[in-house]
Every structure is written in structure tokens, then in C-alpha cells.
Amino acid sequence: MAAPGPPIQPDRNRPSAWILGPRISRAGADHDSPSLMATPRYGPGRSVTVEIVRYWRAFSQIIVAGFFQIILVWLGLVPLLGLGWILGPGAAWVLEHFDGVRGLTGKDLAAATDAVRGRALAIATGLIALGAVYYTARNADTARQGHITDRYTKAIEQLGSDKLDIRLGGIYALERIARDSARDHPTVMEVLAAFVREHSRDVETDETRDAMKATPRRSGLRTDLQAAVTVIGRRLVGQDSPDVRISLARADLTLANLVRMNLTGVNFTGADLTGADLALAGLTLADLTGADLTGAKLTLADLTGADLTGAKLTGANLTGVTLTRAMGLPAHLRSVPGEKTGATEPLEVPGAE
CATH class of the missing domain: 1.10.287 (Helix Hairpins)
Known part of the structure; x- marks a missing residue:
């Protein structure tokens, strides 16, 4: 009989699966996880002192x-x-x-x-x-x-269901909870943001293809992901946690419909917003560090106090965008007088290094 191999160590880089539901990794491996998994309270990596x-x-x-x-x-x-x-x-x-x-x-x-x-x-x-x-x-x-x-x-x-309509019901149920209970509002928004982060880069399956077909043409996101982002975008910002930002860091929001959404203070670090429609969006104090905004539509968006350090703006439409106290601006935007770009035509912006 073969000797037992070394104990399997948990992947510390893999996010907790408690809200992920059935998903396919980038490598295409089926995790065979149940629709709802509980995050272990006592992981092997925790010390006795803790x-x-x-x-x-x-x-x-x-x-x-x-x-x-x-x-x-x-x-x-x-x-x-x-x-x-x-x-x-x-x-x-x-x-x-x-x-x-x-x-x-x-x-x-x-x-x-x-x-x-x-x-x-x-x-x-x-x-x-x-x-x-x-x-x-x-x-x-x-x-x-x-x-x-x-x-x-x-x-x-x-x-965590594998059925689109049930997931949508869960998303809107969470929105109702956030509106009914101010103390649960930050938690609900964190859950929805985590759902978007973890599923936006899923490998396409038959089920996700069906979800894409059901998505309106104005958005390139799956229906459930677009719904979750929409709920975040119309939340009551005054009930956000002052200590924790809503994080959509490294989420794939390609061609997402974010028109008129209130995304104040949201963390978009490293997010892919290629071709996203952010017209009239509120991005005050948003963290767009390293975000890819190639071809994004930012017409009349409010980026007051936003951090654009290292953001890619190739071909972005910045008509009338507000950049008051924005940080990390490319040189050609720093030279624009006034609170807005003042442009009357779409600006073809080279990528910021």
C-alpha cells in the first residue's frame, strides 16, 4: 500500500467560497462545491494565541x-x-x-x-x-x-444558486434588507461587491452564456452581475461604513452599464472597465488606481477627488468630466483649466503610464 502523501494545505490566495456558489476557475477545474458553502471559522493557519x-x-x-x-x-x-x-x-x-x-x-x-x-x-x-x-x-x-x-x-x-432567476431574487432581496436595516447595509454591499468580484472573471459556461443572452444589449455583463452592480450604484451612500470601502478591485466590468450610478468612494483598483458606460456617474473619491478605462464613456461624470494614478484612458470619452482635486491625472488633463475639462468634443486620450 502506498504511503500517504503530505497533507493538503489550503490555498490562502483563494477567496472564501461562502457566497461564490458553483463556479468555474480560470483553469477550468470544477470545484464541485455546493451552492452555499460556509467559511470555516477555525482555519489551520490560525495561531493558538488568536x-x-x-x-x-x-x-x-x-x-x-x-x-x-x-x-x-x-x-x-x-x-x-x-x-x-x-x-x-x-x-x-x-x-x-x-x-x-x-x-x-x-x-x-x-x-x-x-x-x-x-x-x-x-x-x-x-x-x-x-x-x-x-x-x-x-x-x-x-x-x-x-x-x-x-x-x-x-x-x-x-x-449561491446555479439558476439565474433565483440568483436575481437573492440580489434584490439583499437590496431590500439593506433598505430596511441600516445596520445591515454595509454588510449587504460587501456581499454584493464580493459576488461581482468573484464571478466577473468566471470562465464562460452554458449557464453563463444563457445569462449573457438575457442581458440587455446596453451592458456586456451577465444579468446577475449587472443587477448586483446596479444595486450598489443606487444604494443609500449615507449608510456606507466609514471604515470599509466597497471594493470592486480587479473586477471585470467590461462594457458594464454604470450610467448615473452613485459609485462614491468605491475601490476600482485594477478593475477592467474597458468600454464601460460611466456617463453622469458619481465617482467622487473613487479609487481608480491602475484601472483600465480604455474606450470608456465618462461623459459628464464626476471624478472629484478620485485617484486615477496609473489608470489607462486610451480612447476614453471625457467630455465635460469633473476632475476637481482628482489625483494621478495624465499631464494633458492636469493642464486643463477650471473644474471640468471644458471639452466640447470627445477627448481621445492616450494611455496613462
Whole structure:
């Protein structure tokens, strides 16, 4: 019997497959992956120290959560104990220790005692009502978040399907989640961007050919990829994460339809935008470092503060493009006065080195 070979090491350069679904690599190898794969939480490359820190952090969170639960319980018990005391001997104690009501007897004492207890009941009723409102709102929020989580899980499963219509349903379901839940908006956009990055360079198969046939002529992308990019382009930019850019780095967006899309701050580093239609697109602060914009249409696009270092602009149409504070511009664009190029005809731009 042959000796076992060395253990197979994971490919650290291969992206996680949790949202990739069935795909074909550049080499044409069939990975035979299920439609939805889970990213391993504990990879062989992680150190013991990292795992210890992670476990300790989780343990600390549990301790803190338990501490706050105890505080909440006591905050609930104290008013109840106080109410019981007032309804019992506490009313008499109040009457004995406050000036103006001390020394009452007979009917006057009984009336004063009832008044104290009545006010205590009114205050307790108000506190109970406030507590009920708080817990109702908290339970409603928990239920809402659980519902959103279920929707998100289902949408991710749809995104990994091998059927075009199901993938489209997953994409638009994720868009709805992003609009319904501001806290999930950045995550949804990262998922859609990763979907575009990983699938835009897939080797063409029978299924992707069908998707291309279903794509409108104005776009060269597959229908599902164009849909994902469109969702990113009409997102609520104000809900983007301030710390993480949406990344379409090295994505193949050849002939993509990006007209009027809001792509503010998107990372297009090394992306292939050959022949893409970016007319009237918002590319403020976008990172286009090393992007291929050969033959792209940038008519009236806003590239304020964008980084064009090393971008290829051969044959790009830059009519009326806004380049205020743009970085890495070729020499002939740096010499153009004003905020825009001011061109009235398409500029045939040599490639920037």
C-alpha cells in the first residue's frame, strides 16, 4: 500500500467560497462545491494565541451580559419591594415621620393612609407601564432582527444558486434588507461587491452564456452581475461604513452599464472597465488606481477627488468630466483649466503610464 502523501494545505490566495456558489476557475477545474458553502471559522493557519484571545473575548462578553442582566433584575425588584412596603406598614411610617400629617387619628388617619397608598399605586402603575413599553419595544426589535437574519440567510442561499432567476431574487432581496436595516447595509454591499468580484472573471459556461443572452444589449455583463452592480450604484451612500470601502478591485466590468450610478468612494483598483458606460456617474473619491478605462464613456461624470494614478484612458470619452482635486491625472488633463475639462468634443486620450 502506498504511503500517504503530505497533507493538503489550503490555498490562502483563494477567496472564501461562502457566497461564490458553483463556479468555474480560470483553469477550468470544477470545484464541485455546493451552492452555499460556509467559511470555516477555525482555519489551520490560525495561531493558538488568536484562538485564546477570541475565546477570552467571548467569555468576557458573556460575563458582562450576565452582569447587566442581574442589574436589570434588581431594578425590577426594587420598585416591587417598595410598592409592597408602602401598601403594608410603609404608609403608617410615612404618616408618622412627615410633618403636617403626624398625629392623625381615626378617620383622618385612615383617609391619609389611603391617600398615600393610592399615590404609591399610581406611581407603580406608571412605572409598570413604562417597563411594559420598554420590554415590548425590545422584544419587537429582537423579533425584527431575527426576521431580517432569516431573510438574509435565505438571500445568501439564493445568491449561491446555479439558476439565474433565483440568483436575481437573492440580489434584490439583499437590496431590500439593506433598505430596511441600516445596520445591515454595509454588510449587504460587501456581499454584493464580493459576488461581482468573484464571478466577473468566471470562465464562460452554458449557464453563463444563457445569462449573457438575457442581458440587455446596453451592458456586456451577465444579468446577475449587472443587477448586483446596479444595486450598489443606487444604494443609500449615507449608510456606507466609514471604515470599509466597497471594493470592486480587479473586477471585470467590461462594457458594464454604470450610467448615473452613485459609485462614491468605491475601490476600482485594477478593475477592467474597458468600454464601460460611466456617463453622469458619481465617482467622487473613487479609487481608480491602475484601472483600465480604455474606450470608456465618462461623459459628464464626476471624478472629484478620485485617484486615477496609473489608470489607462486610451480612447476614453471625457467630455465635460469633473476632475476637481482628482489625483494621478495624465499631464494633458492636469493642464486643463477650471473644474471640468471644458471639452466640447470627445477627448481621445492616450494611455496613462
